[in-house]
Amino acid sequence: MPSPARSDAGGDGAGILIGEVHTGLLLNSASLRQDMLPAVLGLLPGERVRSFERPISHAVSPELLVGVDCDLSTASGTRVRGIGTLAVRAAITGGRVLQGSAWTRLMGGHAEHRLPWSHYLARPGVVETVGRRRNHPYHADLADGFLDRTNNRKAPGIDFGAICGQIMGEVQRSPYLDRRSPFKAARTTLRWVAEESPERRIGFILGDDGSRTTRITFDGQPISAVIELCEDLALHDWLLSTLLDVIDRGMPSDGPHETMMRRIRPAVDHLIHLWMPGARVVESLLPLWESLDTKPGFTRQWDTLVNRIRDQLALRTLTLLSASAEGVPGRNEQGIRS
Amino acid sequence: MLVIATSDKGGTGRSVTSCNVAYRRALQGSDVCYLDFDFGSPTSGAIFSIDPVSRGTEGGGLHSYLQGKIAEPQRIDVWRQTDRETLRSRPPGAGRLVLLPGDQGGGEFSMTKDILQRCTKLFVRLLEEFDLCVVDLSAGRSYAAELVLAATAQQELRGVPHRWLVFHRWTRQHVIAASGLVYGRRGLIEAGAERGHDSQVLADSIRFVRTAVVNPDSEELAGLRPTQVVWLLDCNKDLQELARQHQLGRTMVLATIPLDPVLQMREQLISDRDVWASQIANAATVAAFDQLARRIADDAAWDEL
Numbered sequence: 001m002p003s004p005a006r007s008d009a010g011g012d013g014a015g016i017l018i019g020e021v022h023t024g025l026l027l028n029s030a031s032l033r034q035d036m037l038p039a040v041l042g043l044l045p046g047e048r049v050r051s052f053e054r055p056i057s058h059a060v061s062p063e064l065l066v067g068v069d070c071d072l073s074t075a076s077g078t079r080v081r082g083i084g085t086l087a088v089r090a091a092i093t094g095g096r097v098l099q100g101s102a103w104t105r106l107m108g109g110h111a112e113h114r115l116p117w118s119h120y121l122a123r124p125g126v127v128e129t130v131g132r133r134r135n136h137p138y139h140a141d142l143a144d145g146f147l148d149r150t151n152n153r154k155a156p157g158i159d160f161g162a163i164c165g166q167i168m169g170e171v172q173r174s175p176y177l178d179r180r181s182p183f184k185a186a187r188t189t190l191r192w193v194a195e196e197s198p199e200r201r202i203g204f205i206l207g208d209d210g211s212r213t214t215r216i217t218f219d220g221q222p223i224s225a226v227i228e229l230c231e232d233l234a235l236h237d238w239l240l241s242t243l244l245d246v247i248d249r250g251m252p253s254d255g256p257h258e259t260m261m262r263r264i265r266p267a268v269d270h271l272i273h274l275w276m277p278g279a280r281v282v283e284s285l286l287p288l289w290e291s292l293d294t295k296p297g298f299t300r301q302w303d304t305l306v307n308r309i310r311d312q313l314a315l316r317t318l319t320l321l322s323a324s325a326e327g328v329p330g331r332n333e334q335g336i337r338s
Numbered sequence: 339m340l341v342i343a344t345s346d347k348g349g350t351g352r353s354v355t356s357c358n359v360a361y362r363r364a365l366q367g368s369d370v371c372y373l374d375f376d377f378g379s380p381t382s383g384a385i386f387s388i389d390p391v392s393r394g395t396e397g398g399g400l401h402s403y404l405q406g407k408i409a410e411p412q413r414i415d416v417w418r419q420t421d422r423e424t425l426r427s428r429p430p431g432a433g434r435l436v437l438l439p440g441d442q443g444g445g446e447f448s449m450t451k452d453i454l455q456r457c458t459k460l461f462v463r464l465l466e467e468f469d470l471c472v473v474d475l476s477a478g479r480s481y482a483a484e485l486v487l488a489a490t491a492q493q494e495l496r497g498v499p500h501r502w503l504v505f506h507r508w509t510r511q512h513v514i515a516a517s518g519l520v521y522g523r524r525g526l527i528e529a530g531a532e533r534g535h536d537s538q539v540l541a542d543s544i545r546f547v548r549t550a551v552v553n554p555d556s557e558e559l560a561g562l563r564p565t566q567v568v569w570l571l572d573c574n575k576d577l578q579e580l581a582r583q584h585q586l587g588r589t590m591v592l593a594t595i596p597l598d599p600v601l602q603m604r605e606q607l608i609s610d611r612d613v614w615a616s617q618i619a620n621a622a623t624v625a626a627f628d629q630l631a632r633r634i635a636d637d638a639a640w641d642e643l
Contacts, residue, residue: 027466162409165463172462173494179462180497184369184469186434209415249367249431263367 015126016139017194017226018146019103020160021234024187025242027172029180031095031270034059040174041090043167055279061090061171065124066163069114072106072129073157075144082106084120084127086158090167093235094274098171100164101231105223106142125223127158143193147213161189183266185242186210190234194218194226202288204233204296212237218285225282229289236277236298243267243305251308257316264309272309275302340461340471340500341634342486344526346519347512348477351549352505354605355595355627357385360472361416361425361607362624362631364435368469371413371436375486376476377401377447380440385605387422388414394442401444403460404453404485411438411460424611433469449485457489465498470635479519484529491534501634502526502544503592508551508577517584520544545592545640547630552597556622592639593630598623 026032032040037059038049047062065085072082088102109115109128120128129138146157172179188210197217204214214233218226250263277299278289293299343356357372364370374382380399383391391399395412403411416435417428428435447453464471475483490500504526506516520526530540552559554570562570581587600608600619608627612619633639 024466027462159409165410169459169463172466173459175493178497179465179494181466184465184467186369186467249433259367 015105015107016143017103017105017192017223018143019101019192019227019230020164021190021192021231022100022161022164022168022187023190023234023238024098024168025181025183025185026092026096026098026177027179027181028177029182032092032177033095036176037092037095040171040176041092043090043170052280056093056274056276057095058093058280059091061167063087063089063125064167065121066102067117067120068104068127068158070158071155072127072142073145073148073155074138074141075148076141078138078141079155080138080142081130082127082158083109083114083130085124086127086160086163087125088163088167090171091231092171096270097235097238097274098168099231099234100166100168101227101234102160102163102167103223103227103230104158106139108138139195143195143215147191147193147215149191149207149211149213160191164189182270183246185238186245188212188234188238188241190214190230190237192216192230194230196220200285200288202291204292206296210241216288218288221282221284225285229281229285232278232281232289233292236275236302239271239274240298240302240305243271243302246271247305247308251312257320260312260316264312267309268313272306275299275306339469339635340465340473340490340495340498341503342473342475342490342500343503343505344475344483344519345477345505346515347506350477350505350507350512351595351601351605352477353382353474354385354601355505355547355549355630356472356474356503357382358607358627359631359634360470361435362627363470363634364433365429366628366631367431367433368635369433369467370470370472371434371438371464371468372416373400373438373464373471373473374440375400375473375482377440377444377480377482378476380442380444381605382437382474383414383439386414386416386437386607387420387425388416388437388439389421391437391439394444395439396442399439399441399444400460401441401447404456405447406452406456410463413438422607422609424609425607434467436468446481449481449488454485454488454492457485458492458494461489461498462494479524483526484533487526487530487535488533491530500543501640502540503547503634504544505547505549506586508548508594510577510580513577513581513584513586516546517586521585542640544590546586546590547592548594550597550602551594556596592633593626595626595630596620596622 034053034057037051041049041059041061044062044064049059049061051059066088067085069083072080074080086102086104091099104125104127106127109130111130190212192214194216198219199217200219201217206212246267250260278286281289343352345352360370360372372382374380380394397412398408400411402408414437416437420426473486504516504520506512527537527541531537554567554574598620608619608624613621613624
């Protein structure tokens with residue numbers, strides 16, 4: 001049974017943070033109104049849904065805890081057992097984009113066997129490793145193992161995908177949604193690892209099949225700020241991927257006007273105004289976003305795509321206008337002849 | 339939208355037609371997924387020419403998912419993983435085409451509350467990402483059919499359009515059997531009403547697809563003796579009358595798929611290249627698939643009653 005979690009609990013700053021953010025389209029015909037958000041995201045009775053109206057509508061469900069006890073994935077293939085809890089929550093941005101976000105802090109435990117469950121419940125959002133490996137430099141091994149999806153390890157590790165999918169599914173099946181979304185969009189998955197280090201850095205890798213990985217080092221910011229950065233990054237990466245897909249599909253240059261409009265319209269109606277990188281990122285982590293904006297250049301690509309859509313629409317409008325301007329006398333002439 | 343393909347008898351070409359329709363719909367620009375709910379014999383992998391799953395997957399298919407063994411069923415990107423080179427790249431403007439295979443050696447199972455809930459969850463999940471979900475059931479009355487009837491009646495799927503395609507060959511036995519599957523005792527409409535569907539709404543969401551139809555006027559039959567042609571025309575007329583009596587008349591037919599040697603010899607996707615370059619398939623077959631793919635989502639084709 002899930003119980004409330006606190007994201008800033010969890011010890012002495014050691015260990016690494018790992019998590020996953022899944023992003024997809026909310027199954028509703030219209031953008032969800034601000035006043036509906038608490039009902040849709042109220043997944044835990046008695047716990048408040050946090051919502052914000054500015055600079056963009058955004059609401060976050062209460063955090064739930066999920067217990068795990070499994071072998072963690074390692075790059076070396078070494079067997080490491082982890083026991084503890086993950087925190088997971090759902091968020092809706094702009095009344096339109098749904099995210100499932102789960103994370104935990106991996107820490108070296110002091111025990112050589114599983115402790116009573118109360119021990120782990122007292123450390124919400126922490127997974128402790130079990131065994132004698134605590135002096136071993138296992139952080140890098142665990143981080144690499146977690147980020148490498150292609151690695152055919154014996155232990156698939158914690159199934160973040162199932163946990164994020166579960167909470168997103170719960171929101172999508174809400175009785176307050178009509179499940180008639182105006183267009184369809186593939187989900188994307190961002191897997192991330194964050195470690196404390198004197199130097200702040202971020203790396204971002206785009207994989208096939210909607211999977212992305214990112215590695216962050218931060219210095220002293222609260223965990224919640226790191227998680228929000230990852231969620232913001234995942235959100236904008238999804239917006240970009242979805243817009244790219246819409247354009248790929250909707251802009252064969254010689255297609256009929258109606259076909260193009262039908263395919264491009266969802267982007268204009270529902271996506272373009274959602275771009276607001278860094279809107280909810282704390283100031284001290286903003287430089288990380290800015291470095292991604294320099295390379296690979298999220299905003300630059302976004303602006304190019306939006307301009308392309310606007311140019312296409314402008315050109316089509318001009319073509320239609322000139323066609324109708326030529327068409328009117330043409331019809332008259334014919335009318336006179338007949 | 340959910341489209342459920344079923345038939346009373348085997349050998350109607352249900353799977354091969356619905357795979358081709360999924361393929362055509364994706365070419366037309368929709369995001370399409372194909373769910374192999376024929377748990378006894380999952381062969382859609384073979385039709386899409388995806389060799390590793392030609393008789394179902396070993397890597398966690400729909401059967402394992404519904405029984406709660408895995409969190410999400412395996413998905414296969416057809417454009418990327420098909421063995422047929424002519425199909426392997428997604429053409430410009432085409433949508434996604436994803437196969438959710440059944441499990442190898444899956445077998446039937448009875449429906450429980452948990453299985454129903456997982457099935458409903460899966461449909462909601464796929465409707466987020468796909469314009470069209472084609473659910474291919476096995477022939478005859480099956481637990482899978484009961485399951486889909488029950489799932490589509492759940493509150494979560496109430497607002498989502500779901501349409502049933504009943505495939506039958508154009509013969510006396512097949513016409514009678516298809517009618518029984520829909521209107522008979524324990525047929526779709528009766529079973530659906532028990533599961534909470536409105537009988538009239540459900541009846542309006544069912545259409546028939548005639549397969550392997552021999553057109554007596556076609557050029558291929560030009561070599562027939564006049565007596566044979568007359569006989570064929572008579573048979574056709576009788577069948578039309580029989581179909582009308584069994585509520586399978588013309589207004590209930592969404593498409594007629596002509597008999598095609600390629601489909602008779604090997605069940606596969608028919609690409610435009612099979613028609614124009616190698617000329618092994620008939621243009622009429624592709625045109626029929628294409629039209630069916632358009633009519634599935636065309637409200638006018640479903641409103642005309």
